[in-house]
Amino acid sequence: GAQALAERLENASVVLKARAGPTGRLYGAVTNAMVAQELSTLMEVEFDRRDVQLDDTIHELGSFQAKVRLHPELTASVNLVVEPL
Numbered sequence: 001g002a003q004a005l006a007e008r009l010e011n012a013s014v015v016l017k018a019r020a021g022p023t024g025r026l027y028g029a030v031t032n033a034m035v036a037q038e039l040s041t042l043m044e045v046e047f048d049r050r051d052v053q054l055d056d057t058i059h060e061l062g063s064f065q066a067k068v069r070l071h072p073e074l075t076a077s078v079n080l081v082v083e084p085l
Contacts, residue, residue, distance in 0.1 A: 002074050005076075006076040009078050010078070013081055014038050014066075015080075016035070016038055016080060016082050018084070019085045025060050031054075033052075035049075035054065036052045061082050063081050065080065
């Protein structure tokens with residue numbers, strides 16, 4: 001159920017590939033829609049972008065946290081790693 005999925009999310013590391021300049025700044029941005037799509041592929045469960053909360057839109061390479069709402073009372077933290085394409 002949702003609890004098991006939350007545990008899988010907490011232990012997962014989601015790697016997103018993005019085009020970046022020499023300083024590590026992204027040409028675009030990593031959005032919650034991109035994270036939701038990647039999570040859906042990884043977990044084989046549909047995630048909606050509205051359920052994925054980023055503290056801020058991601059504009060550089062590195063490690064970040066996202067919150068994924070699975071249920072009104074259940075939110076999982078997911079590790080995101082943004083790597084150069």
